[in-house]
Amino acid sequence: MKKFTLKNFQEKFPNDNVCLEWLRKKLYPRKIYCINCKKSTLHHRIKSKRVYGCDYCGHQISPTAGTIFHKSSTPLTIWFYVIFQMAQTRGGISAKQIQRETGVTYKTAWRMCYLIRERLDEDISPFGGDVEVDDSYFGGKRKGKRGRGAEGKTPVLGIVKRKGAIKAVVVPNLKTKTIDPII
């Protein structure tokens, strides 16, 4: 399998606007439900804010709502980078290393690690839905508390090769410990 390199990652996510647009497309592939219009409508990006506005009424919604990125002043590029490292690196990445490589404070780095790991442990993607961190993605979002069943869903770890071939492996759970050796 061809490795998705750091260079590939940086080319795919060069800045926060690209990250936000990627997030919007993942969570809302087409229209977004507007609570004001009470229907799904087209939305446009509001510049300089992490939000999109309804084309009809202007009501604003942020694709980061309900994700670990919400209300964080840390750039999305740094968030994505940490998730990329956690998905790609066998031993994960330490808060110290994130601090050194990205320039955020140790406290911020530690909090990011904590939030991302917590989501992975709960089998919930950090992005809020089925998500791919480039050539690897975590599918089969499970609702409810662990142990109470996954509502019939089978956790599947898919490894997407760069040329489009997909290898899917059924795994007992989506914990880092389980999936790292497979990746």
Ligand SMILES: [Zn+2]
């Ligand atoms: Zn609206």
